[in-house]
Amino acid sequence: MDRRAFNRRVLLGGAAVATSMSVTSMAPEAAGAEDPARTAPAGGEIRHIRLYAEKLADGRMAYGLEKGKASVPGPLIELDEGDTLHIEFENTMDVAASLHVHGLDYEVSSDGTKMNHGDVEPGGARTYTWRTHAPGRRKDGTWRAGSAGYWHYHDHVVGTEHGTGGIRKGLYGPVIVRRKGDILPDRTHTIVFNDMTINNRPPHTGPDFEATVGDRVEFVMITHGEYYHTFHLHGHRWADNRTGLLTGPDDPSQVIDNKIVGPADSFGFQVIAGEGVGAGAWMYHCHVQSHSDMGMVGLFLVKKPDGTIPGYEHHEHHESHAP
Amino acid sequence: MDRRAFNRRVLLGGAAVATSMSVTSMAPEAAGAEDPARTAPAGGEIRHIRLYAEKLADGRMAYGLEKGKASVPGPLIELDEGDTLHIEFENTMDVAASLHVHGLDYEVSSDGTKMNHGDVEPGGARTYTWRTHAPGRRKDGTWRAGSAGYWHYHDHVVGTEHGTGGIRKGLYGPVIVRRKGDILPDRTHTIVFNDMTINNRPPHTGPDFEATVGDRVEFVMITHGEYYHTFHLHGHRWADNRTGLLTGPDDPSQVIDNKIVGPADSFGFQVIAGEGVGAGAWMYHCHVQSHSDMGMVGLFLVKKPDGTIPGYEHHEHHESHAP
């Protein structure tokens, strides 16, 4: 199986389920460190997916690409600038729900708010259309930003007119829009600080993410709920800009390993696993002291090529996400 | 009436009152999208205004350019880098008050703190002087930043030595300093998240802002009080940098539609109303879920050229700010 496609499957509850919708072209096998980094192609395609809002057995609510296979966070949706995505959305729940996206272009009818008639009744369906665009110069000479970014989608209807109930229960997911030439990762992980949880999981249960030294690993970090947090990763850093990567020696962006975030903020970055620091069990956590103490912690498990992690004894209660 | 001047009048309590002091040169009628964008001229002028601190009938406190016409937020003060502004300040209230500005150059006597004797007794008056400067290279070879930015002023005396009481009641307003060549908007709106209110208004009452598709609309976003917030705008985005606009393809700034802010933070940006998304009633709100649910919400009402807004039924309780 293509490594990239394989990366997009995670073991959840014992069954291998697709939790990501990649609408970018599949790239060849991840290259060795001496080969040029793979980059995103130009966009411009029109794509279609189905998305389901579902109630999970444990009371959570979730989005999924197939019926019965919803996950929290919902599937990663990747687009290239210029792509259009039509989403056939079906609400299988017993309460009205919707889909609101950040950062992308959509007519007000695809806004996902009740005010703009974007809600979908229980058992109902509708199509939301998201568009993206490349940057360029306007006729008045000014520069128009492109759609590229680490964005996200969420419900805007359940519980309150701002979707407070839906978000709390898990109706959210990541969106990445890439620019032609953006560097592609070997794999992507999503971390959502939702109130005092990470990805709506019980405290002190991760999620953990595995990699091998030298892998180019991408993180999408989203915040939801009531509280501010500070996202911290041990042993790795990123640039506080659009891609999380510096464009070169003249990029003035601050390089950080800790960032204050609030509800609906999102950012992303790529690291080379273990670069300059080696293999290890590297914590990531909210650095608000009581939040980390209450369990907003997971591990970035960077293995040596032989699969071992120095100094790390696996804790049974940590459920690891194999790549 | 010149369109730009007209934009600077808002309907407040039934009477048309001037709530902005534009000390930049009046520009010609907003240009069509195919004409070059208008830009700010070089500064260097010495200007004078009067500013009054007043108690409003409903208990709020406010700054105004004329007696009896104070507003919350106070008037927009626009300067070009190099300008000097002398403010003849009169305190018409029954408590001491002051004027403290962010970002600009002022001698410590114009600091607006009691410690530096910047307070003005009830019925008293004094002159505050604000200066601005263009960027340039120092004699030691280093680069000195200019004054350009989205700044703000507020009381630093009422209630506590930090003006907590004055700010809470409405003693604040926006300041924009422009650099020669900065793109000028068709109009400017100010949004202040002050504790759990927007511009000290009752919850769920906006303010709403009107525009027509294609207008270049500027927002100045200021935060005050006790709480952190996240400012979110539907269907439009901005760059997280000095102007809110990218300088071109090499600008690494993140493009966002959601930003965490805390007391005394300020930023600004321009959007082309409805660009890529069309007309509509686009929400802006604090994205902290309880804050939006409690009513920290307003509308950016983007009309078609015929004046209609698709899918939008006007809600009586929304008081709209006509341009």
Added chain:
Amino acid sequence: MDRRAFNRRVLLGGAAVATSMSVTSMAPEAAGAEDPARTAPAGGEIRHIRLYAEKLADGRMAYGLEKGKASVPGPLIELDEGDTLHIEFENTMDVAASLHVHGLDYEVSSDGTKMNHGDVEPGGARTYTWRTHAPGRRKDGTWRAGSAGYWHYHDHVVGTEHGTGGIRKGLYGPVIVRRKGDILPDRTHTIVFNDMTINNRPPHTGPDFEATVGDRVEFVMITHGEYYHTFHLHGHRWADNRTGLLTGPDDPSQVIDNKIVGPADSFGFQVIAGEGVGAGAWMYHCHVQSHSDMGMVGLFLVKKPDGTIPGYEHHEHHESHAP
């Protein structure tokens, strides 16, 4: 005495003690404003220091370079990109403690977490190794960020597995990694918003920092604990980027005088004391209104060349840090 070295001594409790470990080359006497600014050299050295964790008589915990001379914040550690630092750490306290650093390169054994066996028992000792690197291009063509930045270190063990107890009591300090060519300040001050204190001091007691108009003063600002804050400085501004300084006219970074921060965030900047505004007692404070009212305030005391400060009467309760 060399001015720079002199700057690194602060009066604390009546005794002159070294509270900073400068491992950069000593630069010649600070130059006049018309001489080129001094810049950081290339790194690449291997350095060694001793660091002690100590309990202070008043119950605080602190790091120090010499036994009996620990301070809150701990000593400033300065490195140049490429340097390696071996820290012989001794824990003189009666509880286990550790040393965790942000931003630098360290193997997981120097992580400072209990999980990675980085804790040091009472009376115990161990060596932590921190490495830094210059930026450069990877073999795959992508750009690797360098280590330069305003970072910090703190305990990760006392009280909880995240060091909540150690941080609360004072086990934290600043780290600066400089890039070849970075502009060097005349002196550096550290401000830590730790819960509702500045540098664990009683409310309304500063710290205050003295300078003379024209001095190039560097501030390192770190946050710890539970709360978000907004750091505000009167009369001076900085750029929201890696150095706090603009690289030149094309740098799009926002210039600010107020910044929202949360636990473990850190940033730094340099100002020319009194530039464009003159001498004065310039407040810095948290701009969350209740935090400033409760005493999260200090003074940046900028003197005229004759040593006077216009309009300022010294308050006895302010303990000033002479340069």
